[in-house]
Amino acid sequence: MTKRLAAFLLALLPGLAFAAGDVKLLESNASVNNIASLQRGAAMYMSYCSGCHALGFQRYSRIAKDLELPEELVMDKLVFTDAKIGDHVKVAMDPADGQAWFGKTPPDLSLVARSKPGGPDWVYTFLKSFYVDETRPAGWNNTVLPGSSMPHVLWELQGSQRPIYQEGAAEALPVIERLEMASPGSMSAQEYDAAIRDLTNFLTYVGEPAAIKRTSMGVWVILFLAAFTFLAWLLKHEYWRDVH
Numbered sequence: 001m002t003k004r005l006a007a008f009l010l011a012l013l014p015g016l017a018f019a020a021g022d023v024k025l026l027e028s029n030a031s032v033n034n035i036a037s038l039q040r041g042a043a044m045y046m047s048y049c050s051g052c053h054a055l056g057f058q059r060y061s062r063i064a065k066d067l068e069l070p071e072e073l074v075m076d077k078l079v080f081t082d083a084k085i086g087d088h089v090k091v092a093m094d095p096a097d098g099q100a101w102f103g104k105t106p107p108d109l110s111l112v113a114r115s116k117p118g119g120p121d122w123v124y125t126f127l128k129s130f131y132v133d134e135t136r137p138a139g140w141n142n143t144v145l146p147g148s149s150m151p152h153v154l155w156e157l158q159g160s161q162r163p164i165y166q167e168g169a170a171e172a173l174p175v176i177e178r179l180e181m182a183s184p185g186s187m188s189a190q191e192y193d194a195a196i197r198d199l200t201n202f203l204t205y206v207g208e209p210a211a212i213k214r215t216s217m218g219v220w221v222i223l224f225l226a227a228f229t230f231l232a233w234l235l236k237h238e239y240w241r242d243v244h
Contacts, residue, residue: 023144028124028197030113030204032211038067041202044195046078048153052098052106055089058206063089066205066212102149103137113200114207124200127154128193131161131179143176158192159185 032038042063045055060083064074071085079085081092091106098105116122126144130152133141138151143163152158161179187195205212 023125023129025118025121025144026125026128028120028200030120030124030197030201032201032205032208034201035068037198037201038205039069040195041198041200041205042067042069042078044199045202046080049109049199050080050089050091052091052093052102053109054091055110055206056108057110058089058209059086060089061085062209066209104149106150109203109206111207113204120200120204123203124196127196127199128158129179130155130158131163131176132182133163143179154192154196155185157185157187157195159183 060074060079061071063069063078064071064085075085081090083090093106095105113120113123118125122144126142129143130140131143132139135141136147136149138149140148140150140152140155142148142150152160160182162182163176164178164180166175166177181189185192208214
């Protein structure tokens with residue numbers, strides 16, 4: 001009875017499930033300048049995430065252009081609906097079905113890497129922090145977002161994890177100390193980390209597509225400012241030479 005009550009309370013108060021929501025985020029080392037990583041991340045997103053989560057601010061044509069992919073390849077490998085190359089990335093799933101299956105309509109992820117505290121690190125840590133929880137309708141829970149209705153769609157790749165609870169914690173409010181692997185997936189830990197980093201990179205790019213050009217131009221802007229500063233110093237030195 002006590003365990004059932006605890007599960008019910010945790011469902012109502014998801015922020016209490018993991019040390020009151022105080023989770024240390026892992027470093028994602030996200031970079032939008034790695035085009036190969038963005039390409040792999042796009043393929044992974046479309047294969048595993050796009051069935052439920054839209055990217056309403058992103059068009060397939062922009063993905064093709066920024067990720068240096070032929071539009072024909074994008075349409076053949078990354079589009080699984082009747083969308084056209086100029087359309088936004090939407091899902092075929094009816095919102096009402098999402099509400100019925102998950103308790104709420106799966107959110108648009110266009111800005112997830114910008115809106116969450118910790119940004120890309122939050123996304124990266126979230127995707128590594130699912131664990132088996134039979135008290136949840138989907139059978140999964142997450143230490144970063146306790147009570148999440150999202151199932152672990154990548155479990156076949158990562159495998160399944162089980163929680164190890166902190167000793168001495170109150171039985172009514174167990175605190176998860178760490179997660180350990182219960183059964184392996186098709187990927188090694190290193191391979192899964194790399195795949196999740198690619199996916200995080202892609203979502204970081206989607207949050208600000210212009211960042212690819214902005215960061216690549218940043219070096220040239222700094223070099224220009226340095227050269228201009230040097231020329232300005234020479235000009236000042238020439239003007240004031242006779243004064244001294």
